Amino acid sequence: MDRIPILKMGPFLLVTIQVDMHDRLAMTLQDDLTSRIADTGARGVLIDISALEMVDSFIGRMIANIAGMARILDAHTVVTGMQPSVAITLVELGLSLPGVRTALNVERGMSLLQSFLDDSDPLVEEPSPVDEGAGAGPEE
Amino acid sequence: MRAPVPVLKSDELPIRSSSDVVVVRQLVRTRAIEAAFSLVDQTRIVTAASELARNTLEYGGGGRARIDVIREGVRTGLRITFEDKGPGIANLELALTDGYTTGRGLGLGLGGARRLMNDFQIESKPGEGTRVVVVRWH
Numbered sequence A: 001m002d003r004i005p006i007l008k009m010g011p012f013l014l015v016t017i018q019v020d021m022h023d024r025l026a027m028t029l030q031d032d033l034t035s036r037i038a039d040t041g042a043r044g045v046l047i048d049i050s051a052l053e054m055v056d057s058f059i060g061r062m063i064a065n066i067a068g069m070a071r072i073l074d075a076h077t078v079v080t081g082m083q084p085s086v087a088i089t090l091v092e093l094g095l096s097l098p099g100v101r102t103a104l105n106v107e108r109g110m111s112l113l114q115s116f117l118d119d120s121d122p123l124v125e126e127p128s129p130v131d132e133g134a135g136a137g138p139e140e
Numbered sequence B: 001m002r003a004p005v006p007v008l009k010s011d012e013l014p015i016r017s018s019s020d021v022v023v024v025r026q027l028v029r030t031r032a033i034e035a036a037f038s039l040v041d042q043t044r045i046v047t048a049a050s051e052l053a054r055n056t057l058e059y060g061g062g063g064r065a066r067i068d069v070i071r072e073g074v075r076t077g078l079r080i081t082f083e084d085k086g087p088g089i090a091n092l093e094l095a096l097t098d099g100y101t102t103g104r105g106l107g108l109g110l111g112g113a114r115r116l117m118n119d120f121q122i123e124s125k126p127g128e129g130t131r132v133v134v135v136r137w138h
Helices: A023-040 A057-072 A084-093 A106-120 A129-136 B018-034 B039-058 B109-116
Strands: A006-009 A012-016 A044-048 A076-080 A101-103 B007-015 B063-072 B075-084 B119-125 B129-137
Touching: A006 A023, A012 A023, A012 A106, A023 A057, A023 B018, A044 A057, A044 A106, A057 A076, A057 A084, A057 B039, A076 A106, A084 B039, A084 B109, A101 A106, B007 B018, B007 B039, B007 B075, B018 B039, B018 B063, B018 B075, B039 B063, B039 B075, B039 B109, B039 B129, B063 B129, B109 B119, B109 B129
Parallel strands: A012 A044, A044 A076, A076 A101
Antiparallel strands: A006 A012, B007 B063, B063 B075, B075 B129, B119 B129
């Protein structure tokens, strides 16, 4: 059975959808991604749909489901590269994907995920404010 | 019923599985491109076809789609007919309401398809089946 590959890059998972998905493939992706988030402890998921020529209510629901499940598993989701014609059609269809973050391209999507990571996690090993203050002064 | 319009091209496809839905989408896209629809219109038509083909499969228990390229005066249209011999729809008005579903979907299929196309016609008899005809003109 065919599957859509999921790539791991640091704390993020990347998916590029390049085929016209039938419904079972979309369901498989949803399940695979959710398991991979749990297995890897990923903090962000980027789904690039720039090659998708159509998003109907089924695929839209899958995207919303992934974002919802990822959030419960402490990961953020960004959908990138939606074609303008797809965006127009999706809204006319009645789906506006509330709760799903989007970015124009993969590069912006990655920096969005990175920014979530930067300001969300007090447990990440970052210099404490005291250290930061002490080290910030310029040397004479 | 309107007078029949000239049909330039006609294809019929079965809808028995979720991969058949993809095949319907692809042929609809091909015909929309051939008929010189804009990219946004192509996307609208393909999306509406996908919603309706899925309905035929999920609620009608499978059926078929007919894709016609038609001409009326100076305008060209893409007409798609979905037919099934499923349980039918008891309350059409309710079925067309956004958010109403008897299945697992979002309830946007019929209402969404109606918004995405220019003409929308649905006939259904409980116990006999459902027939949906949609047209997009340009």
